[in-house]
Structure formats: structure tokens, C-alpha cells
Amino acid sequence: MPRPEDFTAFSSCPDRSGTGSEKWDRWAGRDVLPVWVADMDFPAADIILEAIRGRVAHGVFGYTHDPPGFAPALAAHLLARHGWAIDPGHVVGTPGVVTGLALTARLLAASGDEILTFTPVYPPFLSLPGLAGRRVVRVPLAQTATSWSIDWDALEAAVSPRSKIFWLCHPHNPTGTVWKRSDLERLAEFAARHALALVSDEIWADLVLDEEAGVRHVPFASLDHPVARAAITLTAPSKTWNLAGLACAAAIVPEATLKKRWRAAGGGLVPMVNPLGYTAAEAAWRHGDPWRRDLIAVLRRHRDLVQQAVQKTPDIACVPAQATYLAWIDCRGTGAADPQAACEAAGLGTSDGREFGTPGFVRLNAACPTPRLEEALQRLARAFARG
Numbered sequence: 001m002p003r004p005e006d007f008t009a010f011s012s013c014p015d016r017s018g019t020g021s022e023k024w025d026r027w028a029g030r031d032v033l034p035v036w037v038a039d040m041d042f043p044a045a046d047i048i049l050e051a052i053r054g055r056v057a058h059g060v061f062g063y064t065h066d067p068p069g070f071a072p073a074l075a076a077h078l079l080a081r082h083g084w085a086i087d088p089g090h091v092v093g094t095p096g097v098v099t100g101l102a103l104t105a106r107l108l109a110a111s112g113d114e115i116l117t118f119t120p121v122y123p124p125f126l127s128l129p130g131l132a133g134r135r136v137v138r139v140p141l142a143q144t145a146t147s148w149s150i151d152w153d154a155l156e157a158a159v160s161p162r163s164k165i166f167w168l169c170h171p172h173n174p175t176g177t178v179w180k181r182s183d184l185e186r187l188a189e190f191a192a193r194h195a196l197a198l199v200s201d202e203i204w205a206d207l208v209l210d211e212e213a214g215v216r217h218v219p220f221a222s223l224d225h226p227v228a229r230a231a232i233t234l235t236a237p238s239k240t241w242n243l244a245g246l247a248c249a250a251a252i253v254p255e256a257t258l259k260k261r262w263r264a265a266g267g268g269l270v271p272m273v274n275p276l277g278y279t280a281a282e283a284a285w286r287h288g289d290p291w292r293r294d295l296i297a298v299l300r301r302h303r304d305l306v307q308q309a310v311q312k313t314p315d316i317a318c319v320p321a322q323a324t325y326l327a328w329i330d331c332r333g334t335g336a337a338d339p340q341a342a343c344e345a346a347g348l349g350t351s352d353g354r355e356f357g358t359p360g361f362v363r364l365n366a367a368c369p370t371p372r373l374e375e376a377l378q379r380l381a382r383a384f385a386r387g
């Protein structure tokens with residue numbers, strides 16, 4: 001069993017202070033270890049850095065639309081990783097998955113219409129509908145000690161004639177749940193019955209930790225169902241290869257009329273993707289899999305370290321993530337009125353569960369060198385030490 005130290009790409013990382021790092025600037029000047037926003041402290045893969053250097057050497061950075069290799073690289077990647085054959089003609093470059101979600105709110109629903117989504121969830125799922133003049137309808141997931149699952153009764157109870165879209169986060173941030181094929185099929189049936197469009201955010205799809213144990217990501221749109229064939233999928237290389245600052249994502253929009261209206265739905269506010277982002281994405285999808293596999297081995301070990309630490313700390317709990325590098329920690333048993341404040345007071349900069357629609361939780365990002373994670377876990381224990 002390799003240890004993380006064997007993967008030198010993941011054993012150290014550059015100092016990010018002074019680079020405008022959102023993650024590291026939040027508590028700058030204080031002894032608070034940032035384990036919040038979902039980027040990794042690891043440098044990008046050499047294969048991607050080389051591709052960017054090559055593009056920089058070209059020297060011209062004019063207005064750029066999807067380069068010819070972009071959609072075929074994504075299509076080849078999706079086929080190789082997930083067995084999903086897409087038509088590259090359905091792909092449209094987008095400067096972020098969040099931007100893509102915001103566009104779907106405008107394309108697929110009218111003012112005052114409802115967008116359904118499961119909670120807890122990545123905060124923009126909750127804020128974007130309102131920003132577009134649509135309404136978010138929150139459907140709480142069901143929780144047991146070992147899993148998060150869909151509460152189908154709650155879902156049926158939440159839908160109304162104004163409901164137009166279901167936003168699926170798959171795999172799910174923050175719980176790390178990989179939705180099963182049977183969940184997806186039932187969701188497709190539900191959407192068909194209520195005439196909902198389905199949008200699936202699959203930005204975490206390449207960070208499934210338990211593939212060897214049979215946990216596989218099934219792209220929603222790969223299902224043999226009319227709702228799936230019309231579904232919009234949003235994806236990006238940014239989580240897996242740590243490229244968020246390069247602002248390059250992709251929407252897979254099978255319906256030609258919607259694809260045509262995609263850019264216009266931005267109302268002039270959405271810029272084109274930048275050329276370096278395209279180059280990095282293409283390199284990641286074409287050549288990034290060996291690096292990704294090494295990363296998974298590290299993240300799996302980190303997930304286990306988090307679980308061990310949680311089990312040793314009284315009154316907190318965490319369903320082990322099947323995907324992502326996030327841990328969604330249930331602190332309600334501690335009696336802490338403000339778990340986020342308790343973490344910060346112990347020198348740990350987590351994400352606050354309230355922003356995900358669920359108070360009493362914090363989210364911890366484990367994508368950092370192992371010694372830093374170990375320090376973070378000591379601080380977590382200190383935050384909730386009894387007495």
C-alpha cells in the first residue's frame with residue numbers, strides 16, 4: 001500500500017500567500033489553517049504546466065472560442081472514464097460551472113419559477129436562483145450513520161406547478177455521496193412526471209474514491225431515458241486537477257436550440273473562456289489520468305485519517321465521503337451553538353454548514369499535504385474537546 005510520501009507531487013506545496021489565494025487570504029495574519037473553499041494546495045500536474053508553457057510560448061492571447069481539440073478531449077475523457085459517449089458538437093466552453101448553473105436558471109425557467117435541489121448543498125445552488133429572479137426549493141436529504149439518501153416523500157411534497165428545473169449535484173457536495181444508478185433512474189421518472197428539466201453538476205465525477213469497491217459515477221445524461229437525453233451536464237477539470245483559477249468549464253447541451261441560446265442567456269455578462277484555461281483543460285482530459293490516479297490514492301488515505309480523527313473526537317460524526325476531498329462533519333452532538341466559530345477559535349478555518357443550508361455542520365477540505373491535514377485534525381479535536 002503506497003503512502004502519500006511516495007507521491008512527491010502531493011507531499012509539499014508552494015506558499016500561496018501573496019498570490020491572491022481566496023483560501024489562504026481569508027484568515028491572513030492569524031493562526032487559522034484554511035480548510036474551507038474547495039481547491040487543493042497541490043501544484044498542478046507537470047503535464048498541464050508543460051501545456052500551459054507551450055501555449056504561453058505561442059504568445060498571442062486574442063479572443064478565443066472553443067479550440068478544435070477542446071470538445072473531442074472532453075468526449076474522449078468521458079468515454080474512457082465513465083463509458084459515456086457524447087457528441088462533441090453538444091459541448092460549449094463556459095468560464096465556470098457556477099456560471100453554467102446560472103445560465104440554466106435563465107434558459108430553462110421563467111421569472112418566479114422554482115428550481116428544486118437537495119440540501120445540504122454547495123452554496124451557489126441556494127443563492128443563484130434568487131439572483132436570477134427564480135425561487136429555490138430545498139429538499140432535505142435523509143441521513144443515517146453511514147449514508148445520505150434521497151427522501152422521495154419530501155421530494156414529492158416539494159414539487160409544484162411552478163417547479164421547472166431540478167439541479168442535481170452529482171457526486172454531491174458537501175456529503176460526498178455518489179448517486180446510484182437506481183437513484184438517477186427514479187429521479188428521471190420523477191422529473192418526467194412533473195415536466196422538470198434536469199441539470200447535473202458533475203464537477204466532482206473524477207474524484208470517486210471507492211471505485212475499487214464498486215462505487216462508480218454514472219453520468220445522469222447517460223441513462224436511457226428521455227429526461228436524461230435532454231439533460232444539461234456541467235463539468236470541468238478544475239476540482240480534479242486543481243485549475244479553478246483558470247476558469248474553464250464545459251456544458252454539454254444536447255438540444256440544439258438551447259445550445260444556440262446558451263451564450264446569449266448570459267445577457268452580455270459572461271466572458272469567453274481564456275486561452276490558458278482551454279489549454280489546461282485539454283491537457284488534463286487527454287493526459288491527466290496517471291496524476292489523477294495518484295491523487296485518488298492520497299485522498300482516500302486522507303478520507304480515512306479524517307474518519308479516524310472524527311471517531312476519536314466525542315460527539316462529532318461524519319458519513320465517509322464516497323467522492324470528493326471534503327468531509328461533512330456533524331457537530332450537533334457537541335452542543336456547540338456555533339461550530340464554525342468553535343473551529344476558528346481552535347485555529348481551523350472550515351466552511352460553515354449554515355451556508356449549505358444546514359446549521360450544526362462544518363465542511364473540511366482534506367486536499368493538502370498529509371502533515372498539514374494531521375495538524376488540522378488536531379485542531380478539530382481541540383475545537384470540540386469536552387469541557
Ligand SMILES: Cc1ncc(COP(=O)(O)O)c(C=O)c1O
Nearest residue numbers: 038096097098099122173203249
Ligand atoms: C458542486 C460544485 N459545482 C461547482 C463548483 C465551482 O465550479 P466553478 O469554479 O467552475 O464555477 C464547485 C466548487 O467547489 C462545486 O463544488
